[in-house]
Amino acid sequence: MRIPPAGLFVLAAGAQLLHGRLSTPRLTLAAPLLAASGALGVAALGGFARAGTTFDPVRIDRASALVTDGVLAHTRNPMYLALAGALVAHALARGSWPGLLPVAGFVWAVDRGQVAAEEAVLRERFGPEYEAYARRVPRWIT
Template sequence: MASRADRHKGIPVPPVAMAAAVVLQRLAPKGRRARRLRRVVAVALAAGSGTLLLSTLGAFARNGTTADPTAPGNASVLVTGGSNGLSRNPMYLAVAGLLVAHAVERGSLPAWLPVGGFVLVMDRFQIAREEEALRNRFGEEYLQYCARTPRWLDRRSVDFTKRR
């Protein structure tokens, strides 16, 4: 029987999921006109999420490893520091943050549905596939990383007393 990694090999889940989420958000009805506070919150979320995304991509580049979501088994280095010390998936977390920012700006309940859809698709399909590939590639080192770093965010993300 084919593994989850094999069943979805080569399917560019992240860009497809991101594009679908953005299109669905754009199709969602807009709420009331954005008030200043809602706009400020949306801009702050987008700026933070964009910074997280760029810093993570920079860390992958500095470490000389791939950020290609269709070939996680090609990773040459397990990046565990910086934003990857807060979450095992900071790039997907950043994209989810950008979708949250857009939902806040749109100001309607239906604009939030694609956020949940994106997280669900990434969690069940893409991340599971990447974890299998990284476990096969890095073995015990990856298992230890998983034990100390959450898949998305949790209390370990902000517990700086346990950082190495």
């Protein structure tokens, strides 16, 4: 049984609470990264909504369209990249280098578990179209 990406995010953010304390100056430094991460996530959701397909990582089998434009032209996993960016911003806001370890754990777990499962479904559903997309666009970022 896999933990959904949102659950992994909550676990990682919770683990970060053990490291460092929030401060206004560090929050100010982290805010642009958090805002950019939020914008990336919202842009990805908008792309899926415009295509009329699911963005639910638990029900990838409901994918009805392969979205390859917008932010998805630069990363195949913009929502996971956005969550990872939010976790990095949280570590920065807490002033904690050890707080980056849960980010690495999140990226590893999502990459090896969720993304691999999603890719298998997308390859089956969209075949050569997905294969060409996967060759053109990296999992995380260009």
